Amino acid sequence: MISMSIVKRKPLPSWVILVIPVAAVFVTLLITSIPIIIAGGNVFKAYGALFYGALGSKFNLLETFVKASPLVLTGLAVAFAFRARFWNIGAEGQLFAGAIAATWVGVYFTWLPVFLILPLMLLLGFLAGGLWATIPAFLKTKLKVDDVVTTLLLNYVMLHIMGALLFGPLQMPGSAWPRSASIMDSAFYPILIARSRFHFGIIISFVAILAIWFINSKTVFGYQSRGVGINLEAAKFGGINTGMVILKTAIISGGLAGLAGVGEIAAIHHHLMMDISPGYGYTGIVIAMLGNLHPIGVALAAFFFSIISVGAQTMSRVAGIPIYITGIIEGVSLMTMLIFLLLTEYKIRWTKS
Amino acid sequence: MRAVTKRFVDVIANDKVDLKLYPKEVVGLLGENGAGKTTLMNVLFGYYNLDGGKLLINGEEVTFSSPRDAINHGIAMIHQHFTLVQTQTVLENVMIGMEGSFFLDKKKATVKLLKIEQEFGLNLDPKAIVWTLSIGEQQKLEILKALYRGAKILIMDEPTAVLAPIETIELFETLHTLVDSGHSIIFISHHLQEVMEICDRVVVLRTGKRVAGRKVSESSIPELASLMVGRELLERLEKGEAKVGTPVLEAKNLKGRNNRGLIAVDNLSFTLREGEILGVAGVSGNGQTELSEILFGQVKPEEGEIFVSGKSIPGGNPSAIIKTGMARIPEDRITTGLFMDLSVKENMILESHVNEPISKNGLINMQEIRSFSQNCIDNFSVKTDGMDVPVKTLSGGNLQKVILARELSGNPKVVVACQPTRGLDVGAMEYVHQAMLNQKTAGSGVLLISDDLDEIFLLSDRIIVMYEGKIMGEMSSKEADRDKIGLWMSGVSS
Numbered sequence: 001m002i003s004m005s006i007v008k009r010k011p012l013p014s015w016v017i018l019v020i021p022v023a024a025v026f027v028t029l030l031i032t033s034i035p036i037i038i039a040g041g042n043v044f045k046a047y048g049a050l051f052y053g054a055l056g057s058k059f060n061l062l063e064t065f066v067k068a069s070p071l072v073l074t075g076l077a078v079a080f081a082f083r084a085r086f087w088n089i090g091a092e093g094q095l096f097a098g099a100i101a102a103t104w105v106g107v108y109f110t111w112l113p114v115f116l117i118l119p120l121m122l123l124l125g126f127l128a129g130g131l132w133a134t135i136p137a138f139l140k141t142k143l144k145v146d147d148v149v150t151t152l153l154l155n156y157v158m159l160h161i162m163g164a165l166l167f168g169p170l171q172m173p174g175s176a177w178p179r180s181a182s183i184m185d186s187a188f189y190p191i192l193i194a195r196s197r198f199h200f201g202i203i204i205s206f207v208a209i210l211a212i213w214f215i216n217s218k219t220v221f222g223y224q225s226r227g228v229g230i231n232l233e234a235a236k237f238g239g240i241n242t243g244m245v246i247l248k249t250a251i252i253s254g255g256l257a258g259l260a261g262v263g264e265i266a267a268i269h270h271h272l273m274m275d276i277s278p279g280y281g282y283t284g285i286v287i288a289m290l291g292n293l294h295p296i297g298v299a300l301a302a303f304f305f306s307i308i309s310v311g312a313q314t315m316s317r318v319a320g321i322p323i324y325i326t327g328i329i330e331g332v333s334l335m336t337m338l339i340f341l342l343l344t345e346y347k348i349r350w351t352k353s
Numbered sequence: 354m355r356a357v358t359k360r361f362v363d364v365i366a367n368d369k370v371d372l373k374l375y376p377k378e379v380v381g382l383l384g385e386n387g388a389g390k391t392t393l394m395n396v397l398f399g400y401y402n403l404d405g406g407k408l409l410i411n412g413e414e415v416t417f418s419s420p421r422d423a424i425n426h427g428i429a430m431i432h433q434h435f436t437l438v439q440t441q442t443v444l445e446n447v448m449i450g451m452e453g454s455f456f457l458d459k460k461k462a463t464v465k466l467l468k469i470e471q472e473f474g475l476n477l478d479p480k481a482i483v484w485t486l487s488i489g490e491q492q493k494l495e496i497l498k499a500l501y502r503g504a505k506i507l508i509m510d511e512p513t514a515v516l517a518p519i520e521t522i523e524l525f526e527t528l529h530t531l532v533d534s535g536h537s538i539i540f541i542s543h544h545l546q547e548v549m550e551i552c553d554r555v556v557v558l559r560t561g562k563r564v565a566g567r568k569v570s571e572s573s574i575p576e577l578a579s580l581m582v583g584r585e586l587l588e589r590l591e592k593g594e595a596k597v598g599t600p601v602l603e604a605k606n607l608k609g610r611n612n613r614g615l616i617a618v619d620n621l622s623f624t625l626r627e628g629e630i631l632g633v634a635g636v637s638g639n640g641q642t643e644l645s646e647i648l649f650g651q652v653k654p655e656e657g658e659i660f661v662s663g664k665s666i667p668g669g670n671p672s673a674i675i676k677t678g679m680a681r682i683p684e685d686r687i688t689t690g691l692f693m694d695l696s697v698k699e700n701m702i703l704e705s706h707v708n709e710p711i712s713k714n715g716l717i718n719m720q721e722i723r724s725f726s727q728n729c730i731d732n733f734s735v736k737t738d739g740m741d742v743p744v745k746t747l748s749g750g751n752l753q754k755v756i757l758a759r760e761l762s763g764n765p766k767v768v769v770a771c772q773p774t775r776g777l778d779v780g781a782m783e784y785v786h787q788a789m790l791n792q793k794t795a796g797s798g799v800l801l802i803s804d805d806l807d808e809i810f811l812l813s814d815r816i817i818v819m820y821e822g823k824i825m826g827e828m829s830s831k832e833a834d835r836d837k838i839g840l841w842m843s844g845v846s847s
Contacts, residue, residue, distance in 0.1 A: 234703070
């Protein structure tokens with residue numbers, strides 16, 4: 001009989017960490033060619049269409065950036081929290097909170113000077129998401145309530161708060177549907193490239209990547225936050241105020257998710273509605289893991305997911321593959337990445353006996 | 354065991370080791386930390402598969418794929434940390450895994466247990482709950498468990514490390530009874546005195562290889578010691594003299610509980626002065642850990658006060674303690690002292706990362722960190738592949754050097770070290786000892802909390818003994834009397 005055991009391996013050289021995502025993507029595409037074949041498609045034609053559809057023309061490429069923008073923000077939100085072992089599964093709810101705040105400013109603050117509208121939307125959107133995330137952070141540090149459960153459940157609380165607002169004070173006058181009035185034009189994110197949807201929010205996402213990278217590697221807070229994540233006991237021993245670090249981490253994490261909500265209002269939909277997010281908050285978790293919790297990794301993972309989701313439409317038209325293949329590719333890519341990451345630390349040994 | 358070989362990744366933990374055990378014999382297995390003693394025993398007990406060699410029991414070759422196979426062949430292992438269910442009774446613990454059928458037959462089991470207890474003089478109430486038992490009694494229970502399973506060969510991993518001197522004597526009596534009735538024992542220890550006392554033969558391991566086998570009657574402590582370390586085991590410490598000055602650390606009526614809510618530090622006071630080493634002796638588990646946690650600021654004392662250089666320090670606040678400049682060497686370097694996944698340099702700045710010049714206005718200064726870390730690595734000769742590798746790639750001795758470098762580089766007035774050499778090999782131990790002595794001659798006060806009595810005697814100027822959270826007595830090392838300290842350690846005041 002052959003038996004399998006998992007044993008620790010020698011530390012791998014550091015360049016491996018760069019090769020792994022590429023290898024994981026390659027293996028993912030290899031695995032997902034099986035369902036494509038089953039669906040009667042030609043694998044090369046299908047993947048050709050997928051990448052052409054996402055990257056092949058200027059318009060498609062810009063659209064891929066548009067789609068990546070909220071994913072970068074929720075991915076960073078989750079990654080930043082996870083690094084400090086604050087298990088924030090609540091980016092979806094924090095995104096809603098940001099979207100509500102942005103809608104409120106965009107619809108009602110018509111008296112404000114035009115140049116203050118967007119800054120105020122961003123500020124309140126960030127704070128709304130950030131403060132919503134402080135609730136589970138307090139519960140975790142003061143009462144030791146499990147943060148996975150609280151952050152997840154608060155998503156539904158915020159969903160229903162949003163529902164109450166959309167059937168109540170925020171509902172568009174005269175509408176029977178749960179939707180808000182449209183925000184004023186001066187609350188739109190400016191379009192930066194003509195004849196496309198390439199908007200100001202994409203710049204915000206880039207800035208967020210740099211900001212998180214800066215916080216992580218250059219600030220005292222980044223050091224403390226990492227320390228709290230790696231060894232809470234040692235962090236306390238070293239005089240770090242661990243409760244405060246977790247709280248600040250939660251505000252930044254929730255704030256980033258809130259900014260994703262602002263973007264959906266200010267750049268895409270221009271009004272609030274119940275299905276404002278196709279699960280960006282949850283996809284953010286996958287992206288954070290896929291990006292190995294590193295801001296650059298998160299950016300690449302978000303871009304990859306965006307390629308899949310934008311390109312799948314072309315693939316479906318050209319190769320006749322159902323669009324649901326995106327879900328399969330996303331799921332498989334996460335599994336492959338996690339297995340690859342596991343294999344950087346452990347190896348499988350087969351023994352005959 | 355013939356030519357037993359076991360590899361981990363690229364480390365050979367056991368390299369063609371032979372070990373023979375005859376009936377009615379106690380064999381001592383000697384070696385430094387990392388010499389491969391525990392691995393060898395885990396192979397014998399079925400935890401690990403062999404990579405080479407074979408196991409023979411009564412002349413027959415056997416292969417174990419799990420501890421159950423080993424138990425079925427009459428082998429039992431008594432770990433240093435007991436594997437008992439604290440909330441169950443003695444009887445229930447003995448019966449675990451041996452229930453037989455679906456229904457528990459407690460009556461039959463009690464009869465069998467009492468018979469074993471009588472035969473070997475191990476008297477324990479079968480109905481007693483485990484956590485109410487003393488450490489010595491819990492160890493008896495572990496032995497009973499083994500005998501109940503019909504064990505003929507007992508492997509004991511450092512059984513005396515947790516015992517008071519009197520309990521050790523009792524244990525040895527039990528072992529003699531066992532041997533007389535035909536059992537065999539493998540006794541793992543690096544306590545040479547005890548090995549000489551209880552063992553018939555010893556096998557010495559060094560870096561995974563068997564370097565010698567000796568009859569105890571034909572060997573001596575110095576010979577075994579030099580076989581263990583491969584050189585003369587004589588610490589060449591320079592014991593400089595220092596002038597004892599003003600108090601630098603005072604504890605007044607400290608009281609604190611352990612994590613089970615029981616009083617662990619009980620109205621404890623002491624004074625530590627400049628230029629002296631105050632040793633805190635005691636059997637482990639008598640409140641030393643809790644005392645260190647209070648002094649380090651990790652735990653707030655229920656009552657009492659701490660003064661550093663005459664100033665009262667708020668309890669339960671690590672950063673307040675750090676600001677006093679106290680050097681803190683925690684008992685558990687891996688869970689408390691270090692971020693194992695972070696780099697060496699990031700571990701060097703754990704306590705100084707909020708201070709200039711390491712950081713300013715919330716931004717860290719990488720250049721300062723690098724030069725500070727390089728100094729630490731050079732001054733304390735830390736063996737590492739640079740400062741950027743994760744600290745977990747370092748050996749135990751070098752991990753401790755990272756902590757020493759971090760804690761001692763600021764010329765502290767007070768050093769509190771809790772079990773600073775636990776788990777270190779002789780070379781690293783010597784290094785730590787010398788570092789403590791250097792601190793003293795430089796004028797610091799050093800509080801040395803240790804359950805290694807040899808270490809306490811070697812370094813201290815004054816010795817206090819802790820028992821159940823209280824100080825049993827104090828004496829200067831000049832008048833030190835091992836017997837008296839031994840009595841104090843077991844709670845007998847005289």
